[in-house]
Each structure stands twice: as C-alpha cells, then as structure tokens.
Amino acid sequence: MHGRECSLLGVITVTIAIVAVLLYDKGSFPTKQSSLTKTNPPASSSSRPRRSKKRFANMSLEKLMEKFLEQSMEAEDNFYRLEEQRLQAEDKRREEEHSRELQMLQMLGQIFAGISTSSPATPQPSCIPQTNPTVPLMRPSFGNRNHPSALNEFASHSQPAGPGLLMEEGDAKFIERSFSLGTAGMDSVIPLVRKTIPPLTSKKHKGQDGRIGIIGGCQEYTGAPFFAAISALKVGADLSHVFCTKEAAPVIKSYSPELIVHPVLDSPNAVEEIEKWLPRLHSLVVGPGLGREDMLLKNAKEIIERSKLRGIPIIIDADGLWLVAKEPSVIQGYQRGILTPNFMEFTRLYEAMHHEPLDSTDHKRSAQQLSIAMGNLTMVLKGEEDIITDGKNILTCSQEGSGRRCGGQGDLLSGSLGVFAHWAFNSPPDATKGMNPSLVAAFGATSLTRQCNRQAFHKHSRSTTTSDMIQEISSAFKKLFES
C-alpha cells in the first residue's frame, strides 16, 4: 500500500471514530443500537453481532473514546511503518540505479580512453617531461615578489614521477561528473559524504571524531592557521592543534580558547616536538600561514615525511604548496595526500612538474595531468568551480557561492577538509561505494565552503569576511549533510 493511501486510511479511521463518538454522545446511534440499551433483548438472540454491541454498550463514553483513539493511533503507527518500508525500498532502488550509472560511466571512460590513446591528435597527460622533445624545457617562472630566496633550490629538486608512478594506458581515461546543487550529480556524491560522517552519540569519548593538526602560523600570518583550525572544530573535530612559531602563538591563542597552540615551529628541535604529537593526530593540514622562510619549510617537510610513515591524511595548502613546487617528491605518490591550490599555486606546481607553461584553456585536463604527474595525488583546483581529481576521476563542485573573494576562504576549506579526510579514510569502503575517499572528502569540503560563502553573503553582502563564513558552518553543514 502506498503512503498516501495509508495516510488516507488513518484519516478515515480517525474521522469515523470522532463521528461515532459524537453520535453516541447525542444518543443517535442507529435504532438497533439505541433499542439495545432500552429493551435489553434476550442473550440467546443470534441475529445480531451481540458481543461487540454489548461491549460498546457497556462502555463509558471515556472508554469508548480511548478505544477509538487507540485504533487511530494504531492506524497511524501502521502508516509510519509502511511509509518507512516504502522509503527504504526507494533508497535501495536509488542505490542500485546509482551503481548502474557508475558502471556505465566507467565503461564510457574506458571507451573514451581507447579513442584518445589511438588518436595522435589528442594530447596525452604528460607525467614525464621528456616525452615531448619539441617543447623546450623551461624553468618555471615564479612570480612572487616576496620570497625571492625560495626560488634558488628549485631546478635541482623538481623531478618526474618515480618508476612506480609512470602513467599506465588506463590512466588516460577520465570520468567527468559535474555537480551543482539540485542536480542528480550533487545528489549522488553528497549521500556518500553523509555516509562518512560519524554519528553524534553518547558512546564516544573526546577525540574520537577527530584530532586535527595545522602546521602554520608565523609572524606575518596568524589569521590563516586560526581559520583552518577553528573551521575543523566547527565541522566536528574534537580537538584542533596549531603548530606555529613562538611569536605567532600568543596571538593565535588570544583569538580562541578552543584551540591548542604549540609555539614550536621555529624551535631548534621543532620536528621532534611535533612528532611527539603525531600518534595522536588523525590528519594534518600543512601550509596555512606557514610563510616561506627556509627553516620553516624545512621543518614542514620533515613533518610531512614522518606523517607519511604513519599513514596520516595530509592536506597541503598555501605555503605548503610552495614547498611542494620546490620539492614535489615530498608528497608525490602518497595516496593520502590532498593538494588544494588556488589558480596561482596550481600554475606554479604545474610548471614545476611539466617544465612548460600551463595551457589555461582547459583547467580540468591540466588538473588531471598534474594529478597523474604527482602519482595520482588528489588535487583540488579552487576557483569559479572547484575541480577535484585523482587523475582518474574528475568531480566539479559548482554550487553557488558568492562574488566575495576575501582572504581566508581557502583556509576554511583546508581546515574542514582535514576533518572530512579523516572521516572518509576511517569509513568502511562501502560507505564511499568504492570511490576514492579523498575525492569524497574534497567534495564535502568544497560544497561546505561554498554553502558557507553563500549564506554569509546573504547576510553581510559586500562586508562578508571569512569569520562570517565560519559562523555559517553549523547551519550550512546541517543543510547539506543532515537534512
């Protein structure tokens, strides 16, 4: 029976009950019933359903009401039970449809890959720079005016993918799925994100839903690590640690008593100090407000190396990407690594890896090429639409944000991604339906960032700042993942 019919049944039952009670109250039950109470017929009469009439007759009005209410509640319960069964069946049907759709997309991807590998005109993802002898090898042109010294080491460190990371024939394929709020695409990834989100229960202890570390915060930049760390907490992490320089620590602490701030990043034994905390961290965000001083970059690099040994998901953003452009091997091929470049940072990385200028006409293809060159690392190229790729699959998140481009939005993204990544990697494989957990996590974080931007802009328009967006995390999260 369908929900609507069931609900109708419930309404009818209740209506009958009310009418019956009213009639009874007025003494206007059908004649037989009335005469029953007056004439008291012999008990042996078999022509009437005596038991029920007698039962009703002997009942007080209150009892009768109770009886009818009971029946209507029963009908209501039945309705909800059937409705739940119907929804479950509907969910199952959608899931089956979704996996059929995925299979079809995979088949299409393979077909396209076959076409593109057999066509000489189609450009191949170039993970090995030497494969195109006609393009002169170029030293990347780093345009930053603030950190000239950081360029010196570059050329000797930049390297192609290692032997185990060479592109295979199948890698050329990609399945592109575009998502925007309200379309079928969005509908199919957001449920995967939801499945990775741990339920809030009284059975857990502090720390279980996420202990996130941020490596960043120096004399110039105290806002960025704060934005990232507080966003992680507001998304649902239990503890958020900031590892910053001595000078930056009191400033960051003064912004928020919720953060745990370690003034160690510029200390002589920074790496050992931070390593002590690694066993307790679920994910690491490297770069917001890190700055580009050699000593800080060196410490960050060593911390990345040690975190990799522990399998900790590592999100690299901002100045952390400056480090990766100088030394790609620091994260290349690490399957729990996620890079979140803005266009400027992306260009730097691309040119460092490919030794040729970026062709900016096809961002998706470039992002895919860079991901492959980095050993299928997940790449989140931020912009008008956020492009997310692991070299094999491409998702785009083009959910409505706003026209505000204030600094710090990327920090909101990387901090929340730290939490989503922990949740996604911690989920059983069937939660993400076989999709790379990094992609699912990145889609969750980009959707959330854009939704926060949109909501904050509705309230503050031109004056919207990142703090306003962070205020929206709670309701944006609810709207996207809990409604």
Ligand SMILES: NC(=O)C1=CN([C@@H]2O[C@H](COP(=O)(O)OP(=O)(O)OC[C@H]3O[C@@H](n4cnc5c(N)ncnc54)[C@H](OP(=O)(O)O)[C@@H]3O)[C@@H](O)[C@H]2O)[C@@H](O)CC1
């Ligand atoms: N409150 C704080 O503490 C905050 C601190 N932050 C921290 O600052 C540190 C440095 O980060 P960053 O992003 O400013 O450095 P970088 O990438 O060199 O950009 C420099 C120049 O590149 C350009 N440009 C940028 N984006 C572009 C785009 N999409 N497309 C095209 N061009 C683009 C633009 O220059 P323009 O060409 O417009 O003059 C821009 O000025 C880092 O640690 C970060 O975490 C921030 O998080 C903000 C909040």
Ligand SMILES: Nc1ncnc2c1ncn2[C@@H]1O[C@H](COP(=O)(O)OP(=O)(O)OP(=O)(O)O)[C@@H](O)[C@H]1O
């Ligand atoms: N052109 C755009 N249109 C809509 N949204 C955008 C646009 N550019 C960026 N965003 C949003 O802002 C988020 C952060 O991207 P942005 O380019 O500001 O990062 P960033 O420069 O690294 O930030 P930060 O100032 O923290 O360093 C993106 O994920 C996206 O949601």
